[in-house]
Amino acid sequence: MEREKQVADKDYRVPSACGIFGMMSRSGRRFDGSLIIKAMANMRERSNGLGGGFAAYGIYPQYSSLYAFHLIYDNDVAKNETEKILSLYCQVEKSEPIPFRYTKRITSAPLLWRYFLSPKKNADDDRTEEDFIVDLVMLINRKIPGAFVASSGKNMGIFKGVGYPEEIGEFFRLDEYEGYIWIGHGRFPTNSVAWWGGAHPFGLLDWSVVHNGEISSYGINRRYLSANGYECTLFTDTEVIAYLVDLLVRRHQLPFELMAKVLCPPLWEEIERMPQEEAELHQNLRIVYSEALVNGPFAIIVGFKDGMLGLTDRIKLRPLVAAEDEDMLYISSEEGAIREIQPSLKRVWMPTAGEPVIGKIGATSYATEHYIS
Amino acid sequence: MPLSTIFPEFKIIRDKEKCIACQVCVRQCAFEAHIYDPEKDEVYSDDSKCVGCHRCEALCPTDALNIIKYPFDIKDNKNWTPGILNDIYRQAESGAIILTGMGCDKDYPIYWDRILLNASQVTNPSIDPLREPMELRTFIGRKPRYVEVERSQERDTVKVKTQLPPQLRLETPIMFSAMSYGSISFNACQALARAAEEIGTYYNTGEGGLHPDLYKFGANTIVQVASGRFGVHPDYLNAGAAIEIKIGQGAKPGIGGHLPGEKVTEEISRTRMIPTGTDALSPAPHHDIYSIEDLRQLIYALKEATEYKKPVGVKIAAVHNVAAIATGIARAGADFITIDGLRGGTGAAPQVIRDNVGIPIELAIAVVDSRLREEGIREEVSLIAAGGFRKSSDVIKAIALGADAVYIGTAALAAMGCHVCQKCYTGKCNWGIATQDPYLSKRLNPNIAARRLVNLINAWSKELKEMLGGMGINAIESLRGNREHLRGVGLEEWELRLLGIKPAGEGW
Amino acid sequence: MKRIYIHEEYCIGCRLCEIHCIAQHSRSKKLIKAFKEEFPRPLPRLVVEESGYISFALQCRHCEDAPCLSACLTGAMYRDEKTKAVLHDKDKCVGCWMCIMVCPFGVIKRDENNKIVSKCDLCNGEEVPACVANCPNEALEYR
DSSP: OHHHHHHHHHOOSOOEEEEEEEEEETTOOOEETHHHHHHHHHTGGGOOSSOEEEEEESSOGGGTTSEEEEEEESSHHHHHHHHHHHHHHEEEEEEEEOOOOOOSSOOOOOEEEEEEEEEOOOTTOOSOHHHHHHHHHHHHHHHSTTEEEEEOOBSEEEEEESSOHHHHHHHTTGGGOEESEEEEEEEEESSOOOOGGGSSOEEETTEEEEEEEOOTTHHHHHHHHHHTTOOOOSOOHHHHHHHHHIIIIIISOOOHHHHHHHHSOOOHHHHHHSOHHHHHHHHHHHHHTGGGOOOSSEEEEEEETTEEEEEEOTTOOSOOEEEEOSSEEEEESOHHHHHHHOSSOSEEEOOOTTOOEEEETTOSOOSOOOOOO | OOOOOOOOSEEEEEOTTTOOOOOHHHHHOTTOOEEEETTTTEEEEOGGGOOSOOHHHHHOTTOOEEEEEOOOOOSOOSSSOHHHHHHHHHHHHHOSOOEEOSSOOSOOOOGGGGEEEOOOOSSSOOOOTTTSOOBOOEEESOOOSOOOEEEETTTTEEEEOOOOOOOEEESSSEEEOBOOBTTBOHHHHHHHHHHHHHHTOOEEOTTSOOOGGGGGGGGGEEEEEOTTOTTOOHHHHHHSSEEEEEOOOTTSTTOOOEEOGGGOOHHHHHHHTSOTTSOEEOOSSOTTOSSHHHHHHHHHHHHHHTTTOSOEEEEEEOOTTHHHHHHHHHHTTOSEEEEEOTTOOOSSEEHHHHTTSSOOHHHHHHHHHHHHHHTTOGGGSEEEEESOOOSHHHHHHHHHHTOSEEEESHHHHHHHTOOOOSOGGGTOOTTSSSOOOHHHHTTSOHHHHHHHHHHHHHHHHHHHHHHHHHTTOSBGGGTTTOGGGEEESSOOHHHHHHHTOEETTOOO | OOOEEEOGGGOOOOOHHHHHHHHHTSSSOOHHHHHHTOSSOOOOSSEEEEETTEEEEEOOOOOTTOHHHHHOSSSOEEEOTTTOOEEEOTTTOOOOOHHHHHOTTOOOEEETTTTEEEOOOTTTTOSSOHHHHTOTTOOEEEO
16 A cells, blocks of 8 residues: 555656557567667657657577566665565576666666566465466565566566667667567656656566557556456556456456457447347447446557557547568557658558457468457 | 414415416315415415425416415524424424425535546547447446357357346436335326336336336336335236345335325225225335345345346445445345435435435445445446436436446436425325326326436436546446546545545546 | 317316417407406307316317308308318307307307307417417327
């Protein structure tokens, strides 16, 4: 509670406009971060230097079986407290500072550390390994003042901070990492309180979420998540979306397409026009997951270990464009950012409201799969 | 006859210049407050009989009548007000409990008027319901925790595996409260039923059974089972779309119902299955429910009787321990809980009970919703709020506090013409609503009444959409329980805490 | 033709129809003036039938096969070609009361003051007759 209070006072649920970008190699080819930094720089207008960040998948192949925790610490006390907890619950295989270089504009930073962990779960603990990790992340974020878990997935990491995205990319030396999916975010918050943990992407397990928008259903989404064991400690809209995705896809086992339909359900009048079986599916989803409906303007890109998903709200109040070439899928706030790094595209399209763009490693098509014929 | 000290409540002002002695007022007043003098060809009035229903005023063709409060000025006294004195005079003469009708009219805080709504500016576009879809559809009933789907590999399709328990589908989150045939006229019941059907919502039979002519509205009917079990039989239970067990009523928590014998006409006796002319007394408690496990048995007995095809809910009055009682009801297997607040109406109740027992519905909704969530059983039960909803903004605030839908009673009666004179218990309703007197009940033309009800609900629904759109929300479920969109003004710390809302001026 | 239909189940016996009928057929067409200043007061052109709680307002039915037309000695009773309403020419009426004798509904009345008959004229071209327009419970309908 105290932690909640503290963070709430600091910032969050500050309305913000944003630029978002995602790119992935369908074949799983790894490439360095310089491309996405260039794309984000193209959308500089969409951020104001108060937050930027990146998620990258496939960057730690040598530790791919371990959970990579990226931590942001305000001070040494927080670091010591966190490390005590980490070694209590996990085998810490490696612990090191996250490499960075100061840039012209970023001349100070909190303590940035990463750990490669394998969970020490008791045999009689009937939680899944993922739930164990989720609980650990929640524990640190909630209980230890000045400590924040920025990412907690395998073979992936989130790099974020206060600054323009291209500066953050330079600061974290992302040109030295190679990943097969990159997701970026530039933030335009309406006030100047800046905290590195509040930047995007937001991550939990393998999920990373970047988000442009303000969620009018936040109050009820948060209460719904709370009833399902997710405590929203950051008071950011993005956190809500990350938890919803985790709940729906990992715990409730919904396919991505249906998860998107929970977040952005079709209108009742559309459901009524569907064939009976499909109508029943969508009606049941809407009735059961009414509190998971995400209302208000948003465009999101969700990254996960074998793909990414782009989605806008049910009436598309935020921009989102998708494009593909032979191997790559791009999702972006602006087409210009994609063309900046790949002028010769095979296809460029505007996803309609609430219609997800889903790319999966090894899949042949990026269009939404229609499960019911 | 000894001197009566009771003074009139109203004064009938008749403009002699305008009065044409047409006697419309004489014919309209069931309380006989207007008298025609054929010798003088003049109409005069007896103030002491006037109940302030304003029927004569509304029908007077020359606007010659004006009913005003009786100017009874005693020496200024905050303690011994004219109203209090009159009650004492009345009881000193009768030795009886003072009966009344409608809901509590005392000056307790109305929290709806202390809560403000949010709207979008700049960072989040508001939505115009005239140009964009805006959805109010609401489902009442138990919801599963998740939806399970079955994937078929070869056809690359998904099929839904989770079957939903029975649900009520409301096109707008407003229903008509329980008002029995007996307490209100057949025409009033019929108007409510027809309006519910047209709007796509539900009306509630109250504990009066269901008249055979109203069975055709079954798909929009919630049938009630109360402590008197009047008119309850298998056909009745199966006729409705849902069943509501009535434990308590906001106007009279802890008190049973009383339909005076004069109102028990032949039709009512048939519908209620009681002898004509006898008082219909429903006991204060259900005598087969002395505890929560007994309630569970009745819930499941009713579910068995209707083959688990209909939601079964429980209605209680909002009392001090309402949150714990509501969780108990949810755990007992109810599909919905109706909570009737302090201001809930009635056809007849002792005034002392009506005005002094229960808690405001605003606080009750907030604490029940919060408790159900704390216990992790919110989705197992829908929450219907009742008791004094006056306008669409009350409704939307109730939903943001956590109610799934609301019941309106008095507002529906007012749409039909009720002027809230609180004389329902006399059976002499001049507006033809709360009466079984054939001279009076025909005054309510169900065509007009149903039309006015539909108009009211449609108007409120449009307003709900406007307010939702302003908050940047296009589906009502995104506001339900979303207290972030509410702010309190002029409320104490403890009130804000119980309501679960922040004070006005505080951001996210 | 457009007729006045009666829904007796909704007639509340208030007699506003009668009152407004009188005013409509007064010189001033003003309620208060018609009742307080114009004497003799015009007769209502309709009757309100009452038995217990059942009541309804009855006016000339403007029958297709109207016996009053054949019974009228002077041709005062006639059918308006345009509206098909059965009307009454007071200049031709001699007050023989034959129409009253044959009317199956009893809706033609004696106007003793003028020694002619008085009956519903559907308010002579008003869009809605006064009795219908002023019925507070839609017990009269004009269609």
